[in-house]
Amino acid sequence: MLEVHDLVVEAKVGDALIRLVDDVSFRLDAGGTLALVGESGCGKSMTALSLMRILPEPAVRIGAGRIELEGEDLVQVSESRMCKVRNSAISMIFQDPMASLNPVHTVGRQIVEAIRSHRDVPKPEARRLAIELLRSVHLPDPEKRIDYYPHRLSGGMCQRAMIAMALASRPRVLIADEPTTALDTTVQAQVMALLKSAQRETGTAIILITHNLAVAADAAQNVAVMYAGRIVESGPAREVFRAPRHPYTVGLLQAVPDGADIADGAEIPPLTEIPGNVPRPGLARRGCAFAPRCPRAQPRCAEERPDLVLQDGGPRAVACFFPHEAVLR
Amino acid sequence: MIARATFWQRFCRYPTAIVGLVILVLVMAVAFVGPIVYGGDPWAMVAAPFIWPGQDPAYPLGSDSMGRDVLSGLIHGARVSLFIGVAATCAAVLIGVLVGSAAGYFRGLIDDALMRFTEVFQTIPNFLFAIVLVAIFQPSITVICFAIAVVSWPPVARLVRGQFLTLRQRAFVESCVVIGMSTPRIIFTQILPNCVAPIIVTASIMVATAILLEAGLSFLGLGDPNVMSWGAMIGFGRQSLRTAWYLAAIPGIAIQLTVLAISFVGEGLNDALNPRLG
Numbered sequence: 001m002l003e004v005h006d007l008v009v010e011a012k013v014g015d016a017l018i019r020l021v022d023d024v025s026f027r028l029d030a031g032g033t034l035a036l037v038g039e040s041g042c043g044k045s046m047t048a049l050s051l052m053r054i055l056p057e058p059a060v061r062i063g064a065g066r067i068e069l070e071g072e073d074l075v076q077v078s079e080s081r082m083c084k085v086r087n088s089a090i091s092m093i094f095q096d097p098m099a100s101l102n103p104v105h106t107v108g109r110q111i112v113e114a115i116r117s118h119r120d121v122p123k124p125e126a127r128r129l130a131i132e133l134l135r136s137v138h139l140p141d142p143e144k145r146i147d148y149y150p151h152r153l154s155g156g157m158c159q160r161a162m163i164a165m166a167l168a169s170r171p172r173v174l175i176a177d178e179p180t181t182a183l184d185t186t187v188q189a190q191v192m193a194l195l196k197s198a199q200r201e202t203g204t205a206i207i208l209i210t211h212n213l214a215v216a217a218d219a220a221q222n223v224a225v226m227y228a229g230r231i232v233e234s235g236p237a238r239e240v241f242r243a244p245r246h247p248y249t250v251g252l253l254q255a256v257p258d259g260a261d262i263a264d265g266a267e268i269p270p271l272t273e274i275p276g277n278v279p280r281p282g283l284a285r286r287g288c289a290f291a292p293r294c295p296r297a298q299p300r301c302a303e304e305r306p307d308l309v310l311q312d313g314g315p316r317a318v319a320c321f322f323p324h325e326a327v328l329r
Numbered sequence: 330m331i332a333r334a335t336f337w338q339r340f341c342r343y344p345t346a347i348v349g350l351v352i353l354v355l356v357m358a359v360a361f362v363g364p365i366v367y368g369g370d371p372w373a374m375v376a377a378p379f380i381w382p383g384q385d386p387a388y389p390l391g392s393d394s395m396g397r398d399v400l401s402g403l404i405h406g407a408r409v410s411l412f413i414g415v416a417a418t419c420a421a422v423l424i425g426v427l428v429g430s431a432a433g434y435f436r437g438l439i440d441d442a443l444m445r446f447t448e449v450f451q452t453i454p455n456f457l458f459a460i461v462l463v464a465i466f467q468p469s470i471t472v473i474c475f476a477i478a479v480v481s482w483p484p485v486a487r488l489v490r491g492q493f494l495t496l497r498q499r500a501f502v503e504s505c506v507v508i509g510m511s512t513p514r515i516i517f518t519q520i521l522p523n524c525v526a527p528i529i530v531t532a533s534i535m536v537a538t539a540i541l542l543e544a545g546l547s548f549l550g551l552g553d554p555n556v557m558s559w560g561a562m563i564g565f566g567r568q569s570l571r572t573a574w575y576l577a578a579i580p581g582i583a584i585q586l587t588v589l590a591i592s593f594v595g596e597g598l599n600d601a602l603n604p605r606l607g
Binding site for chain 1: 437499500501503504505506507508509510511518519522523525
């Protein structure tokens with residue numbers, strides 16, 4: 001349904017063009033969930049913003065590629081058409097729910113506006129729908145809270161309201177950019193559960209952008225691991241996390257504490273960190289971007305850049321010359 | 330939820346603000362009710378010239394060089410001065426908000442162009458510019474308001490631009506774009522309400538400045554010749570400043586009190602509307 005082909009997002013710094021997102025391709029089926037994971041600055045959010053066409057232009061813009069939503073290339077459509085698309089087909093929720101609501105309007109007014117911007121319903125009817133939406137995202141006491149200003153709601157409640165707003169247009173694709181990062185752990189789980197149940201009810205496809213591997217593993221069928229603007233490994237979430245093949249994915253997973261260890265009360269083994277930092281975008285480089293940090297790097301890695309290739313013709317793809325074996329961990 | 334002091338509670342913390350408000354309400358009452366209660370034409374020559382205040386109980390504030398009742402002039406002038414202050418400020422705020430919001434929202438070339446345009450206006454001395462404008466067109470209340478607005482909008486534009494530059498970065502603007510809201514709607518219904526407080530505060534001070542500007546213009550004989558304003562009264566009193574100083578002093582005090590009151594109220598508003606205090 002949504003297919004992204006060779007997407008390039010460029011930032012203009014001085015005279016130089018820097019690729020923030022480099023040849024990213026993926027597809028998303030109706031009702032499916034794709035997680036984009038990676039460290040800060042790897043291009044996940046830029047990918048999301050380019051899907052919505054809300055990049056901070058003209059400094060950052062789509063350089064090449066196609067974003068096909070049901071056959072329509074969103075890179076080419078006019079801004080007014082894009083307004084309609086945002087209105088009806090794609091929606092997005094952001095990292096910081098408190099900041100995403102306008103502080104001077106009540107929550108209800110904002111949801112009513114969202115509803116009325118794509119459906120021609122009178123205000124009282126829109127208000128009724130808004131209350132229903134708030135109830136469907138399990139906001140307690142929606143009749144009362146609809147008239148609250150955002151500062152009176154907690155972060156979790158705000159994110160529920162944001163999800164309600166995003167779902168108001170019944171989008172076919174919902175982009176969730178770090179939807180739980182600003183929330184408490186317990187609330188995180190609730191919000192993820194809410195997204196999943198909303199997906200079941202409305203059949204919307206979700207692109208989940210997160211640096212939290214546990215969230216990705218829990219919620220997504222497919223996962224794409226990004227590094228320095230490129231997808232380095234992709235495939236079904238279960239397989240990728242069970243048997244990661246790209247050294248970067250392996251490193252990411254080793255840097256996450258294992259819940260089982262903690263529960264056992266055993267001595268927690270020290271976490272393995274990935275040495276070094278994410279390369280600064282724009283540094284001219286040959287070869288694999290991860291090579292300087294990679295324990296498996298060979299001379300070839302510094303010379304040539306590996307392409308993302310399908311492994312054994314299956315659904316998994318890895319961009320590495322020397323991937324880990326496809327064995328279960 | 331933490332109990333927050335209401336707007337009024339915060340406003341009332343400042344004694345000067347209350348004093349200002351009381352004076353301002355009095356002036357406004359005089360402006361609205363005065364001409365009805367104390368009727369008559371302020372231009373009518375009703376008495377002997379140069380009656381000093383207190384000399385004749387029929388004319389408590391005396392009469393001017395042409396025998397016009399000073400109290401009547403003061404009361405009718407209040408209406409004109411306040412009207413010009415408010416109308417000119419409204420016009421200036423309108424221009425300033427349009428220019429500033431466009432510059433701050435669109436940034437880039439539009440911002441550069443609009444801000445250079447604003448700076449052109451800022452570099453011309455306000456009062457001289459207003460004199461030129463009024464001199465070119467015929468002096469009338471409309472032209473005077475227009476002239477005052479034209480010289481006083483740049484600070485509003487810069488203020489609004491600054492607010493927009495920070496506000497448009499906020500996530501809620503993005504979420505409005507995301508639900509497909511049009512740009513004018515985002516500007517006027519989403520971002521603008523967030524910078525109402527500083528605009529109100531600036532506007533309140535601008536009313537005072539506008540009254541002063543009008544008084545200055547009238548003093549120089551560039552006021553609307555058909556309406557009695559405080560500035561015009563000072564202008565009339567100028568010729569006999571040495572023999573009858575009260576003619577200039579009485580409207581002068583009225584202007585001073587009003588401007589002071591508005592400034593006090595403006596300061597009170599600034600503190601009351603500032604969410605970081607209180």
